[in-house]
Amino acid sequence: MATRTDTKEKILDLAEALMREKGFGEFSYAHLSSELNIKNAAVHYHFPSKDDLGKAIIERALQRFITWSHLDSIKEMRPKEKLAAFMEVYYKQNLDYSFRLCLIGSSAAAFPALPERMQQEVKGLAETILGWLAQVFEEGREKWELNFNGSAKAMASVFISTLAGALQLSRIGGKSFYTTTVEQLWNQLLVKH
Amino acid sequence: MATRTDTKEKILDLAEALMREKGFGEFSYAHLSSELNIKNAAVHYHFPSKDDLGKAIIERALQRFITWSHLDSIKEMRPKEKLAAFMEVYYKQNLDYSFRLCLIGSSAAAFPALPERMQQEVKGLAETILGWLAQVFEEGREKWELNFNGSAKAMASVFISTLAGALQLSRIGGKSFYTTTVEQLWNQLLVKH
DNA sequence: GTCTATAGTACGATAGAC
DNA sequence: GTCTATCGTACTATAGAC
Structure with a gap:
């Protein structure tokens, strides 16, 4: 029924969601298989060990970020x-x-x-994102847009x-904690010194 | 040999350390008992369920912070x-x-x-610390020490x-990531606008 | 590519002796 | 307060049929 790629992608989608909601150590092959209506052996077919699955989650996220940052519109x-x-x-x-946490935050915590x-x-992903951000900040200061x-x-x-x-603390303080905090951060970048 | 309080405190000390190093879900009664040279049933005697243990870890941390913030020297x-x-x-x-993560960070992630x-x-602990910090910031701005x-x-x-x-990302980027980041944060607070 | 079946391990928790 | 012994559950992983 489902092609090889379909199932594999669905597993990755669900695994990534569960990792960000509960943590990498807090979901199991049983969670994946029952939700996808397959058996846990089928998951092991696509990702023999959980190591393989974890690595694939991060690899895909890295590719996704690279694709996004290379979009002409960006x-x-x-x-x-x-930055916005x-x-x-x-x-x-x-x-x-x-x-859900971001993959970097979830990975760092665990x-x-x-x-x-x-x-x-994870190190590669973090370096890539941090490098991109640093470039944006550099350019932003040169052009007098960020202070x-x-x-x-x-x-x-x-x-x-x-x-x-x-994002993590918003699990304790609610969504408003996040918005308040990020707004404060953003405003500080726009202040004229 | 050990008094009741001794063992209980030792369990709390170790459990808190493990929670901050690996996460609350990533250590077991077996880890605690083997390290302390007792049996897991002894740990269950002091903390019948892991819920009890987790609650006690946070309660103790709250008391510790309150005691610290009420010191005359502080x-x-x-x-x-x-703030320093x-x-x-x-x-x-x-x-x-x-x-190790701080208890708030470890708790938020999990x-x-x-x-x-x-x-x-955890909510009580976070509110207490955030409230104390907010007061310090308010006072700091009034006295022209923080901007x-x-x-x-x-x-x-x-x-x-x-x-x-x-602190979390320093697990990926190393100790220097932490010091760089916090120094930047600190310097921004001292800038004269 | 997916299944059934199962091995092997680790976990939280409890009963009952000392 | 600590022990031995054990129950029931959940987990990662694999062998072999289809």
Whole structure:
């Protein structure tokens, strides 16, 4: 019925959602198979071990980010718009669902328990996103659209730490905690020093 | 041999450390008992269910923070010093060990999987810390020691989100990611607008 | 590519002796 | 307060039929 690719993609979709909702160690092959109406052996066929599954989740997310950041519609934006677009995607992919974390945040929290091959993938993903953000901040300051002192890399680190942290803490403080926090962060970037 | 209180405290100490290193769902009664050279039934004697244990971890942390913030040595400090003292404790209790998370961060990441009674305690702990920080920020701005726009509560939210986020991401990016990020955050608070 | 069946392990929790 | 012993459950993973 379903082609090989269909099932594999569906497994990845669900696994990624569960990882962000509950954590990588908190969902099982049984969760995946029952939800997809297949047997757990079928999941093992596509991803022999959970290590393979975890690595594939992160690999796919990296490709997705690269594709997104290379879209003409994104590349043509001014720095401030790029940052706003990033924040919008971040909000929609996470807070529009019931407090899913971003993959970086979920991975970081569980990092010591993750398979080593998966840890390597996560490092690559984090470096890619941080590099892109640092470039946007650099460009934004040059063009007088964003205001901050210090290095663009450090500012990008504050930015992504705040987003990821606020997203996590919004599980305790509610959605308004996230919006309040991010609005404050954003406003500080627009202040004229 | 060991008094009742001794063992109970030792269990709490170890459980809290494991929760911050690996996550609440990632350690077991077997981990606790083997490390403490007792049997898992002994742990169940002190904390019948893992819910009880989790609740006790957070309760104790709340008392610890209240005690700390009520110390004369802390209360006598100027706002900027208070914030610096908070950051120093945060660094020493977390990054001086091998990337332990703070209890708030660890709890937030695993929140949906935590026992409900534990979730309530976590909310209380987060509110207490956030309230204290907001007061420090308010006072700091009044006395011209800290610079920020917007509400003190929002600034406190950014502050704690950034610390918790940077601590988590430092598991991916190393200790220098944390120090870079927090230094940037700190410098922004001292900038004269 | 998906199934049935199952091995092997780890978990939280409890009963009852000391 | 700690022990031995054990129950019931859930997990990752594999062998072999279809």
